[in-house]
Amino acid sequence: MHIAVITLFPEMLCAVTDFGVTGRAVEQGRLRISAVNPRDFTTDRHRTVDDRPFGGGPGMVMKAEPLARAVEYARRITGPARVIYLSPQGRILDQPAVRRFAAEAASESLILVAGRYEGVDERFIEAHVDEQWSIGDYVVSGGELPAMVLVDAVARCLPGVLGDEASAEQDSFSGELENLLDCPHYTRPEVWAERRVPPVLLGGDHEAIRRWRRQQALERTRERRPDLFRARESAQGLSEEDKRMLADNGRRHDQDNES
Ligand code: 9D3
Numbered sequence: 026m027h028i029a030v031i032t033l034f035p036e037m038l039c040a041v042t043d044f045g046v047t048g049r050a051v052e053q054g055r056l057r058i059s060a061v062n063p064r065d066f067t068t069d070r071h072r073t074v075d076d077r078p079f080g081g082g083p084g085m086v087m088k089a090e091p092l093a094r095a096v097e098y099a100r101r102i103t104g105p106a107r108v109i110y111l112s113p114q115g116r117i118l119d120q121p122a123v124r125r126f127a128a129e130a131a132s133e134s135l136i137l138v139a140g141r142y143e144g145v146d147e148r149f150i151e152a153h154v155d156e157q158w159s160i161g162d163y164v165v166s167g168g169e170l171p172a173m174v175l176v177d178a179v180a181r182c183l184p185g186v187l188g189d190e191a192s193a194e195q196d197s198f199s200g201e202l203e204n205l206l207d208c209p210h211y212t213r214p215e216v217w218a219e220r221r222v223p224p225v226l227l228g229g230d231h232e233a234i235r236r237w238r239r240q241q242a243l244e245r246t247r248e249r250r251p252d253l254f255r256a257r258e259s260a261q262g263l264s265e266e267d268k269r270m271l272a273d274n275g276r277r278h279d280q281d282n283e284s
Contacts, residue, residue: 026130026183027057029099029106030172031092032139033074035060037169041176050186058176059102063087066094075142084143092149096136103134108155110138110145111168111175115157118175122158126175127182137175139168204257206246208238240270247271 030038038060041047050056064072075085100106107129116122126135138145138154150157160171180186211222225237247254263271 026055026127026179027059027103027106027134028137028176028179029059029061029103029134030137030139030169030176031061031063031095031099032169032172033062033064033141034139034167034169035062038173041173041180046186047177047180050180050183053185055183055185056176056180059099061095061099063091063095066091066098078143082143086143087140087145087149089146089149089152092138092145093153096138096153099136103136105132106134106136108136108138108153109175110140110150110154110157111159111171112140112144112157113159113164115159117162118158118160118178120178123175123178124182126179130179130183135179137168137172139172141167204246204253204260205242206250206253208241208245236266236270239267240273243267243271244274 032038038058042051042058047056051058063074067073073088074091075087078084078086096108158171158175160174165171209223211226215222215227223237225233228234246257
């Protein structure tokens with residue numbers, strides 16, 4: 026998959042190109058990330074990318090022409106591409122949307138436009154942007170971090186990017202596909218700061234461990250994310266085992282913690 030990011034701060038992209046899972050995907054050639062700087066497509070002496078808003082008011086607005094030329098240049102290197110503007114006015118990104126981007130990656134590249142200042146000239150959006158996406162209802166200083174969040178989330182869904190274990194997990198009954206929060210995790214030592222690891226995890230009864238983890242996931246989701254829990258109930262319903270686990274509510278693992 027090829028993703029071009031239109032940004033005034035191309036160096037920021039090293040956070041995804043140089044590290045971790047996304048860094049490896051770039052190294053392996055599964056993911057190509059190109060930065061295109063609108064400043065390189067200005068024609069005036071001062072290389073101006075922003076200007077004062079018509080109608081007055083605080084802050085500056087990104088000029089349409091350098092952005093449009095940057096997108097046209099990006100499309101020459103990516104081939105057929107969907108143009109996405111990261112914007113607080115966009116739809117809020119979720120995992121189904123991320124999965125769709127990854128699935129379409131086979132046939133289509135992405136051009137991500139990261140804005141700075143108060144935003145971009147609306148006529149650029151009308152002329153060149155296919156979709157607008159937000160990463161949530163809070164304010165960050167520009168579109169670069171949101172673009173990198175999108176790149177990271179999409180990259181993880183591309184075939185071969187995650188190791189066998191993680192992708193097998195994604196394919197099967199894991200939280201990501203089931204609208205469930207994760208269960209708690211523990212590693213050595215068995216006692217830390219006077220806290221014991223739940224004994225069921227030390228016993229080697231893999232069926233008991235599976236049941237305990239699922240119960241924890243269900244309970245946490247119901248308590249912490251009732252929105253997800255309801256979405257899950259209406260999408261796939263609760264299995265008989267799920268209902269039993271939720272009815273059992275706490276008793277089983279309270280016992281675990283005492284022993
Ligand atoms: C404080 C300025 N705000 C006035 C109401 C408008 C504003 C302009 C530019 C708010 C944020 C930004 C920069 N943010 C983004 O470009 C952005 C973003 C975000 O801030 N939150 C969540 N998702 C996104 S996607 C792009």
